[in-house]
Amino acid sequence: MTTMTEGSVREFKMPDVGEGLTEAEILKWYVQPGDTVTDGQVVCEVETAKAAVELPIPYDGVVRELRFPEGTTVDVGTAIITVDVGGPAEPAAPEPAPAAPERGEEPAPQGRQPVLVGYGVAASSTRRRPRKAAGAPAQEASAAQAAPAAVVAVQAELNGHGPADRRRPLAKPPVRKLAKDLGVDLATVTPTGPDGVITREDVHAAAAPQAVPQQATAPEPVAPAPVAAPAAPAPVTYDTARETRIPVKGVRKATAAAMVGSAFTAPHVTEFVTVDVTRTMKLVEELKQDKEFAGLRVNPLLLIAKALLVAVKRNPDINASWDEAAQEIVVKHYVNLGIAAATPRGLIVPNIKDAHAKTLPQLAQALGELVTTAREGKTSPAAMQGGTVTITNVGVFGVDTGTPILNPGESAILAVGAIKPQPWVHKGKVKPRQVTTLALSFDHRLVDGELGSKVLADVAAVLEQPKRLITWA
Incomplete structure (x- = not known):
């Protein structure tokens, strides 16, 4: 998204x-003021609540200014870089103003309109002259003709000419969320931003204790009472030599919010089963030698994923989601298999699209690409959307298993514990066997104990007797 400014600067x-x-x-800038950029060149890398993404510039020119340093969190729609594109000046994008020439319609600016992910070209940028409201003062009617209709409506309400029940404080979505988190009513906040927009600073000011004004009205200055000492801000007692504070943002912040929402929205039930996977481990070694798997990653997770897909096929109702608004259970006839991956930026859950339709070699290839992309921090937001059921392999950390929390919007998640040699009764004798423990968490609103138990039992049966992949698949 771009905006024309003075001269040939965008x-x-x-x-x-x-x-x-x-x-x-903003994680990293790839350009500096004075650098020449071309259409499509990546100028910076940013981290959202979902992934790290590289941003390309949509035109040619010379970098004039980087508006924010690395490490700064910027609201969507805020200008982050200006570029001198050369050539004649172009008209600025229309903005609310009280003194614009009066005319019936203004055609949209001609020329190329860059389009990035999340933005599209407006269907029409024609502005029609709004009708003069009956009974409004002449000065306000003139201003209304010069401003876009939406702005006029907002200004009318702010000036007291709109219905009382429609007056709404002006604020960006992040500011509204901040106000909600701090318990601040936006209607009570005094705006200081342009055109009466409430800013983050306004919300923080409204949420701050009102002790200072009260002290200012006191007849004479008074020394702070001893009881006020414990009210010192936390950073004062922060031991920088022995403690480290890490800001919660990006992927970690989004993950924390999603897990809290999932844990306190969906009633979780977790079931466990311990299974002998000796035959599965032998099959893994055989597949590593198979020419069809040459160059592919073959490990126990591959067969565990296939076992879960088989169990979902036999019990399709497990592959569903709960629609709270419609009060409906949505059964999915496809499986986007999520794989939880620990990365330097936090836990992410990319998924393999249409995993149910893939052969074992195709599934191995998809798993390998998913893991490699996640480790490099290049997982796209699209790869983490639309999951239906998830696997988390906590066994790689040497633990037996865990009680996993559902990925939001899904009804089941399978945790896989460490595979270890243990004494096991096999064919009537105690022998050392490769054993692991599986844990299946599910949303009890749409998955009852019978269905959850069947799915977990099917996964265990396939891992105990991998030949069932042929008979059940």
Whole structure:
């Protein structure tokens, strides 16, 4: 998204690189003021609540200014870089103003309109002259003709000419969320931003204790009472030599919010089963030698994923989601298999689209690409959307198993524990066997104990006797 400014300078604004994201952190600039850029060149890398994404510039020119340093979190729609594109000046994008020439219609600016992820070209940028409201003062009617209809409506309400029940404080979505988190009513906040927009600073000011004004009205200055000492801000007692504070943002912040929402929205039930996977481990070694799997990643997770897909096929109702608004259970006739991956930026859950339709070699290839992309921090937001059921392999950390929390919007998640040699009764004798423990968490609103138990039992049966992949698949 771009905006024309003075002369031949253009502003490149932070786009919405996902679906409905409100902000992103600038991780790295690849250009500096004075550098020449070309259409499509990557100028920076940003981290959203979903992934790290590289942003290309949509035109040629010379970088004039980087508006924000690395590490800054910027709201979507805020200009982050200005570029001098050369050539004649172009008209600025229309903005609310009280003194614009009066005319019936203004055609949209001609020329190329860059389009990035999350933005599209407006269907029409024609502005029609709004009708003069009956009974409104002449001065306000003139201003209304010069401003866009939507702005006139907002200004009318702010000036007291709109219905009382329709007056709404002006604020960006991130600011509204901040106000909600701090318990601040936006209707009580005094705006200081342009055109009466409430800013973050306004919300923080409204949420701050009102002790200072009360002290200012006191007849004479009084020394602070001893009881006020414990009210010192936390950073004062922060031991920088022995403690480290890590800001919660980006992927970690989104993950925390999603897990809290899932844990306290969907009633979780977790079931466990311990299974002998000796035959599965032998099959893994055989597949590594198979020419069809040459160059592919073959490990126990591959067969566990296939076992879960078989169990879903035999019990399709497990592959569903709960629609709270419609009060409906949505059964999915496809499986987008999520694989939880620990990365330097936090836990992410990319998924393999239409995993149910893939052969074992295709599934191995998809798993390998998913893991490699996640480790490099290049997982796209699209790869983490639309999951239906998830696997988390906690066994790689040497633990037996866990009680996993559902990925939001899904009804089941399978945790796989460490595979270890243990004494096991096999064919009537105690022998050392390769054993693991599986844990299946599911949403008890749509998955009852019988269905959850069947799915977990089917996964265990396939891993115990891998030949069932042929008979059940």
